[in-house]
Amino acid sequence: MFHLAAGRVGSLAAKRATAALSTSSARMMASHGHGTGDTHPPFHQQQLLVSALDKLRQDDRKRFRQVSTAVDMSKPLYTDSVDVPLPDRPYKEVLTDADKSLKQKEKGPWNQLSKEEKLALYRLKFLKTYPEMRHSTPEWKTVLGVAFFFLGLTGFVVWWQKVYVFPKRPRTFEGDWPEKQLKRMLDMRINPVQGISSKWDYEKGQWK
Protein backbone atom coordinates (compact mmCIF):
# COMPACT_ATOMS: atom_id res chain seq x y z
CA MET A 1 0.00 0.00 0.00
CA PHE A 2 2.85 2.27 0.81
CA HIS A 3 4.29 1.63 -2.61
CA LEU A 4 0.94 2.30 -4.26
CA ALA A 5 0.61 5.67 -2.47
CA ALA A 6 4.14 6.58 -3.48
CA GLY A 7 3.34 5.58 -7.02
CA ARG A 8 0.23 7.74 -7.05
CA VAL A 9 2.10 10.71 -5.55
CA GLY A 10 4.87 10.16 -8.09
CA SER A 11 2.44 10.25 -10.99
CA LEU A 12 0.79 13.39 -9.61
CA ALA A 13 4.16 15.12 -9.39
CA ALA A 14 4.97 13.95 -12.88
CA LYS A 15 1.65 15.34 -14.13
CA ARG A 16 2.37 18.71 -12.47
CA ALA A 17 5.85 18.77 -14.00
CA THR A 18 4.58 18.06 -17.51
CA ALA A 19 1.86 20.67 -17.10
CA ALA A 20 4.45 23.27 -16.05
CA LEU A 21 6.70 22.31 -18.95
CA SER A 22 3.90 22.53 -21.50
CA THR A 23 2.79 26.00 -20.37
CA SER A 24 6.36 27.34 -20.42
CA SER A 25 6.95 25.89 -23.88
CA ALA A 26 3.65 27.35 -25.08
CA ARG A 27 4.72 30.74 -23.79
CA MET A 28 8.05 30.33 -25.61
CA MET A 29 6.22 29.49 -28.85
CA ALA A 30 3.93 32.49 -28.45
CA SER A 31 6.88 34.85 -28.03
CA HIS A 32 8.44 33.55 -31.27
CA GLY A 33 5.21 34.06 -33.20
CA HIS A 34 5.01 36.75 -35.83
CA GLY A 35 2.50 39.52 -36.14
CA THR A 36 3.02 40.96 -32.65
CA GLY A 37 4.42 44.42 -32.34
CA ASP A 38 7.49 43.81 -30.20
CA THR A 39 9.27 40.95 -32.02
CA HIS A 40 12.04 41.60 -34.55
CA PRO A 41 11.63 40.07 -38.02
CA PRO A 42 14.48 37.90 -39.26
CA PHE A 43 17.31 39.77 -40.97
CA HIS A 44 16.54 38.58 -44.48
CA GLN A 45 12.99 39.87 -44.18
CA GLN A 46 14.31 43.19 -42.93
CA GLN A 47 16.52 43.31 -45.99
CA LEU A 48 13.47 42.80 -48.18
CA LEU A 49 11.77 45.73 -46.50
CA VAL A 50 14.64 48.21 -46.44
CA SER A 51 15.12 49.54 -49.91
CA ALA A 52 18.59 51.07 -50.05
CA LEU A 53 17.85 52.50 -53.51
CA ASP A 54 14.83 54.48 -52.40
CA LYS A 55 16.51 57.86 -51.94
CA LEU A 56 13.61 59.58 -53.64
CA ARG A 57 10.82 58.61 -51.28
CA GLN A 58 12.03 59.97 -47.96
CA ASP A 59 8.79 59.43 -46.07
CA ASP A 60 8.43 55.85 -47.26
CA ARG A 61 12.08 55.13 -46.50
CA LYS A 62 11.60 56.30 -42.93
CA ARG A 63 8.52 54.17 -42.69
CA PHE A 64 10.52 51.12 -43.73
CA ARG A 65 13.10 51.77 -41.04
CA GLN A 66 10.42 51.80 -38.36
CA VAL A 67 9.03 48.41 -39.33
CA SER A 68 8.30 46.27 -36.35
CA THR A 69 6.00 43.64 -37.86
CA ALA A 70 7.20 40.66 -39.85
CA VAL A 71 6.28 40.22 -43.52
CA ASP A 72 3.68 37.54 -44.10
CA MET A 73 5.21 35.59 -46.97
CA SER A 74 2.06 33.54 -47.44
CA LYS A 75 0.25 36.57 -48.87
CA PRO A 76 0.93 38.30 -52.22
CA LEU A 77 3.85 40.71 -52.02
CA TYR A 78 4.48 44.03 -53.70
CA THR A 79 7.58 44.18 -55.89
CA ASP A 80 8.98 46.82 -58.21
CA SER A 81 10.40 45.14 -61.30
CA VAL A 82 10.79 46.32 -64.88
CA ASP A 83 9.88 42.77 -65.98
CA VAL A 84 6.66 42.68 -63.97
CA PRO A 85 4.73 45.88 -64.60
CA LEU A 86 1.69 44.94 -62.52
CA PRO A 87 2.68 43.45 -59.12
CA ASP A 88 0.54 41.02 -57.13
CA ARG A 89 -0.92 43.65 -54.86
CA PRO A 90 -1.20 47.43 -54.75
CA TYR A 91 1.46 49.28 -52.86
CA LYS A 92 -0.89 50.93 -50.38
CA GLU A 93 -3.60 48.62 -49.17
CA VAL A 94 -4.62 50.56 -46.09
CA LEU A 95 -6.38 53.62 -47.47
CA THR A 96 -7.24 56.84 -45.71
CA ASP A 97 -10.68 58.36 -46.20
CA ALA A 98 -9.27 60.78 -48.77
CA ASP A 99 -7.78 57.85 -50.67
CA LYS A 100 -11.06 55.99 -50.53
CA SER A 101 -13.00 58.93 -51.93
CA LEU A 102 -10.40 59.23 -54.69
CA LYS A 103 -10.89 55.58 -55.50
CA GLN A 104 -14.62 56.21 -55.74
CA LYS A 105 -13.97 59.08 -58.15
CA GLU A 106 -11.80 56.70 -60.19
CA LYS A 107 -14.91 54.68 -60.97
CA GLY A 108 -16.29 57.63 -62.93
CA PRO A 109 -14.91 59.19 -66.11
CA TRP A 110 -11.18 59.69 -65.88
CA ASN A 111 -11.39 62.93 -67.80
CA GLN A 112 -12.76 64.49 -64.63
CA LEU A 113 -9.66 63.65 -62.61
CA SER A 114 -7.01 66.31 -62.22
CA LYS A 115 -3.37 65.60 -62.90
CA GLU A 116 -2.60 65.53 -59.18
CA GLU A 117 -5.39 63.06 -58.56
CA LYS A 118 -4.15 60.79 -61.33
CA LEU A 119 -0.65 61.00 -59.86
CA ALA A 120 -2.03 60.20 -56.40
CA LEU A 121 -3.82 57.17 -57.80
CA TYR A 122 -0.60 56.00 -59.42
CA ARG A 123 1.36 56.40 -56.19
CA LEU A 124 -1.32 54.52 -54.25
CA LYS A 125 -0.85 51.53 -56.48
CA PHE A 126 2.88 51.69 -57.16
CA LEU A 127 5.92 52.72 -55.14
CA LYS A 128 8.39 53.48 -57.92
CA THR A 129 7.98 54.65 -61.47
CA TYR A 130 10.01 53.00 -64.22
CA PRO A 131 12.68 55.72 -64.29
CA GLU A 132 12.98 55.45 -60.51
CA MET A 133 13.39 51.69 -60.80
CA ARG A 134 16.05 52.08 -63.46
CA HIS A 135 17.90 54.79 -61.55
CA SER A 136 21.40 53.70 -60.64
CA THR A 137 22.80 54.22 -57.18
CA PRO A 138 26.30 55.27 -56.13
CA GLU A 139 26.53 52.07 -54.10
CA TRP A 140 29.38 50.81 -56.28
CA LYS A 141 31.60 53.61 -54.98
CA THR A 142 31.03 52.41 -51.42
CA VAL A 143 31.71 48.81 -52.39
CA LEU A 144 34.93 49.68 -54.22
CA GLY A 145 36.03 52.00 -51.44
CA VAL A 146 35.53 49.41 -48.73
CA ALA A 147 37.29 46.76 -50.83
CA PHE A 148 40.33 49.03 -51.32
CA PHE A 149 40.30 49.92 -47.65
CA PHE A 150 40.57 46.27 -46.64
CA LEU A 151 43.26 45.68 -49.26
CA GLY A 152 45.18 48.58 -47.76
CA LEU A 153 44.67 47.21 -44.28
CA THR A 154 46.01 43.85 -45.46
CA GLY A 155 49.03 45.58 -46.91
CA PHE A 156 49.67 47.28 -43.59
CA VAL A 157 49.36 43.96 -41.78
CA VAL A 158 51.86 42.36 -44.17
CA TRP A 159 54.38 45.19 -43.63
CA TRP A 160 53.95 44.98 -39.84
CA GLN A 161 54.58 41.23 -40.01
CA LYS A 162 57.74 41.82 -42.01
CA VAL A 163 59.04 44.22 -39.37
CA TYR A 164 57.89 42.56 -36.15
CA VAL A 165 57.14 38.91 -36.85
CA PHE A 166 59.40 37.39 -39.47
CA PRO A 167 62.79 36.12 -38.21
CA LYS A 168 66.09 37.34 -39.61
CA ARG A 169 66.92 36.21 -43.17
CA PRO A 170 69.24 33.23 -43.40
CA ARG A 171 72.90 34.22 -43.84
CA THR A 172 72.98 32.39 -47.16
CA PHE A 173 71.34 35.47 -48.72
CA GLU A 174 73.81 38.04 -47.45
CA GLY A 175 77.12 39.31 -48.66
CA ASP A 176 79.02 37.24 -51.17
CA TRP A 177 77.48 33.94 -50.07
CA PRO A 178 75.10 33.70 -53.09
CA GLU A 179 77.96 34.34 -55.49
CA LYS A 180 80.19 31.75 -53.90
CA GLN A 181 77.24 29.33 -53.84
CA LEU A 182 76.72 29.76 -57.56
CA LYS A 183 80.44 29.27 -58.29
CA ARG A 184 80.39 26.04 -56.29
CA MET A 185 77.34 24.84 -58.23
CA LEU A 186 79.07 25.53 -61.54
CA ASP A 187 82.25 23.78 -60.33
CA MET A 188 80.19 20.75 -59.38
CA ARG A 189 78.55 20.83 -62.84
CA ILE A 190 75.00 21.01 -61.38
CA ASN A 191 72.35 20.24 -64.07
CA PRO A 192 74.87 20.22 -66.95
CA VAL A 193 72.48 19.00 -69.67
CA GLN A 194 69.73 21.64 -69.70
CA GLY A 195 70.12 23.42 -66.35
CA ILE A 196 72.40 26.05 -64.93
CA SER A 197 75.77 24.58 -65.88
CA SER A 198 74.68 24.21 -69.47
CA LYS A 199 74.25 27.98 -69.58
CA TRP A 200 77.84 28.63 -68.44
CA ASP A 201 80.67 28.77 -70.95
CA TYR A 202 83.52 27.03 -69.15
CA GLU A 203 86.16 27.96 -71.76
CA LYS A 204 85.49 31.65 -71.69
CA GLY A 205 84.43 31.79 -68.02
CA GLN A 206 81.17 33.67 -68.64
CA TRP A 207 77.52 33.07 -69.33
CA LYS A 208 76.63 31.83 -72.77
Place this chain on the structure above:
Amino acid sequence: MFRAVFRLSAAGARSLARSRPCSSAPLASRCYSHGKVETEEEFDARWVTYFSKPDIDAWELRKGMNTLMCYDLVPEPKILDSALRACRRLNDLASAVRILEAVKDKAGPHKDIYPYLIQELKPTLTELGISTPEDLGIDKL
Protein backbone atom coordinates in the same frame (compact mmCIF):
# COMPACT_ATOMS: atom_id res chain seq x y z
CA MET B 1 17.32 16.73 -92.35
CA PHE B 2 18.98 19.29 -94.57
CA ARG B 3 15.61 20.36 -95.96
CA ALA B 4 14.44 21.16 -92.40
CA VAL B 5 17.55 23.23 -91.76
CA PHE B 6 17.04 25.12 -95.02
CA ARG B 7 13.43 25.81 -94.08
CA LEU B 8 14.43 27.15 -90.67
CA SER B 9 16.94 29.56 -92.11
CA ALA B 10 14.43 30.67 -94.72
CA ALA B 11 11.87 31.32 -91.99
CA GLY B 12 14.46 33.30 -90.07
CA ALA B 13 15.32 35.40 -93.13
CA ARG B 14 11.64 35.98 -93.81
CA SER B 15 10.88 37.20 -90.30
CA LEU B 16 13.82 39.61 -90.44
CA ALA B 17 12.62 41.04 -93.72
CA ARG B 18 9.14 41.51 -92.34
CA SER B 19 10.10 43.66 -89.36
CA ARG B 20 8.01 46.83 -89.13
CA PRO B 21 8.53 49.91 -86.95
CA CYS B 22 6.36 48.46 -84.23
CA SER B 23 8.45 45.25 -84.57
CA SER B 24 6.11 42.74 -83.07
CA ALA B 25 8.20 39.75 -84.09
CA PRO B 26 6.39 36.52 -84.87
CA LEU B 27 6.58 33.55 -82.56
CA ALA B 28 7.70 31.69 -85.69
CA SER B 29 11.34 31.58 -84.64
CA ARG B 30 10.97 28.10 -83.20
CA CYS B 31 12.74 25.03 -84.44
CA TYR B 32 9.66 23.11 -85.52
CA SER B 33 10.24 20.54 -88.19
CA HIS B 34 6.49 20.06 -88.32
CA GLY B 35 3.60 21.71 -86.54
CA LYS B 36 1.72 24.91 -87.19
CA VAL B 37 3.57 28.19 -86.72
CA GLU B 38 1.50 31.06 -85.35
CA THR B 39 1.48 34.14 -87.57
CA GLU B 40 1.80 37.68 -86.25
CA GLU B 41 -1.85 38.34 -86.95
CA GLU B 42 -2.93 35.26 -85.03
CA PHE B 43 -0.74 36.26 -82.09
CA ASP B 44 -2.17 39.77 -82.05
CA ALA B 45 -5.73 38.52 -82.40
CA ARG B 46 -5.25 36.09 -79.55
CA TRP B 47 -4.08 38.82 -77.20
CA VAL B 48 -6.72 41.33 -78.28
CA THR B 49 -9.34 38.67 -77.52
CA TYR B 50 -7.75 37.98 -74.14
CA PHE B 51 -7.99 41.57 -72.98
CA SER B 52 -11.39 42.10 -74.59
CA LYS B 53 -13.10 39.72 -72.20
CA PRO B 54 -15.97 41.83 -70.84
CA ASP B 55 -15.77 40.50 -67.28
CA ILE B 56 -11.99 40.29 -67.11
CA ASP B 57 -10.77 40.38 -63.52
CA ALA B 58 -7.80 42.17 -62.01
CA TRP B 59 -5.71 39.01 -61.75
CA GLU B 60 -6.24 38.19 -65.43
CA LEU B 61 -5.22 41.71 -66.40
CA ARG B 62 -2.04 41.46 -64.32
CA LYS B 63 -1.25 37.99 -65.59
CA GLY B 64 -1.84 39.02 -69.19
CA MET B 65 0.31 42.13 -68.97
CA ASN B 66 3.13 40.44 -67.10
CA THR B 67 3.16 37.57 -69.60
CA LEU B 68 3.05 39.95 -72.55
CA MET B 69 6.02 41.85 -71.18
CA CYS B 70 7.99 38.61 -71.00
CA TYR B 71 7.91 38.18 -74.78
CA ASP B 72 10.70 39.53 -76.95
CA LEU B 73 8.48 42.09 -78.66
CA VAL B 74 6.64 45.35 -78.15
CA PRO B 75 2.88 44.74 -78.37
CA GLU B 76 0.90 46.16 -81.24
CA PRO B 77 -1.25 49.23 -80.55
CA LYS B 78 -4.41 47.17 -80.90
CA ILE B 79 -3.34 44.85 -78.08
CA LEU B 80 -2.53 47.83 -75.85
CA ASP B 81 -5.82 49.44 -76.76
CA SER B 82 -7.62 46.31 -75.63
CA ALA B 83 -5.59 46.23 -72.41
CA LEU B 84 -6.29 49.89 -71.64
CA ARG B 85 -9.99 49.33 -72.14
CA ALA B 86 -9.76 46.39 -69.75
CA CYS B 87 -8.20 48.78 -67.20
CA ARG B 88 -11.18 51.08 -67.72
CA ARG B 89 -13.60 48.24 -67.06
CA LEU B 90 -11.68 47.49 -63.86
CA ASN B 91 -11.64 51.21 -62.87
CA ASP B 92 -7.84 51.10 -62.69
CA LEU B 93 -6.18 54.24 -64.02
CA ALA B 94 -2.85 53.55 -62.32
CA SER B 95 -2.43 50.25 -64.17
CA ALA B 96 -3.24 51.97 -67.46
CA VAL B 97 -0.42 54.47 -66.92
CA ARG B 98 1.85 51.63 -65.80
CA ILE B 99 1.15 49.76 -69.05
CA LEU B 100 2.28 52.78 -71.05
CA GLU B 101 5.44 53.05 -68.95
CA ALA B 102 6.10 49.36 -69.41
CA VAL B 103 5.88 49.39 -73.22
CA LYS B 104 8.14 52.43 -73.38
CA ASP B 105 10.69 50.55 -71.27
CA LYS B 106 10.18 47.43 -73.37
CA ALA B 107 11.16 49.27 -76.54
CA GLY B 108 14.58 49.76 -75.01
CA PRO B 109 17.04 51.57 -77.28
CA HIS B 110 14.47 51.82 -80.12
CA LYS B 111 13.29 55.29 -79.24
CA ASP B 112 10.92 55.62 -82.20
CA ILE B 113 8.55 52.84 -81.12
CA TYR B 114 6.93 54.55 -78.13
CA PRO B 115 5.99 57.79 -79.94
CA TYR B 116 4.45 55.65 -82.69
CA LEU B 117 2.40 53.73 -80.11
CA ILE B 118 1.20 56.93 -78.42
CA GLN B 119 0.27 58.37 -81.80
CA GLU B 120 -1.76 55.27 -82.61
CA LEU B 121 -3.36 55.18 -79.16
CA LYS B 122 -4.14 58.92 -78.96
CA PRO B 123 -7.86 58.50 -79.76
CA THR B 124 -8.23 55.86 -77.06
CA LEU B 125 -6.25 57.88 -74.52
CA THR B 126 -8.38 60.96 -75.04
CA GLU B 127 -11.60 58.93 -75.06
CA LEU B 128 -10.80 57.18 -71.79
CA GLY B 129 -9.03 60.13 -70.22
CA ILE B 130 -5.75 58.29 -69.65
CA SER B 131 -2.80 60.63 -69.18
CA THR B 132 0.54 59.52 -70.53
CA PRO B 133 3.48 59.25 -68.13
CA GLU B 134 4.89 62.37 -69.81
CA ASP B 135 1.72 64.33 -68.99
CA LEU B 136 1.98 63.31 -65.35
CA GLY B 137 5.69 64.11 -65.25
CA ILE B 138 6.74 60.64 -64.15
CA ASP B 139 8.85 59.96 -67.22
CA LYS B 140 11.63 61.92 -65.55
CA LEU B 141 13.10 61.23 -62.15
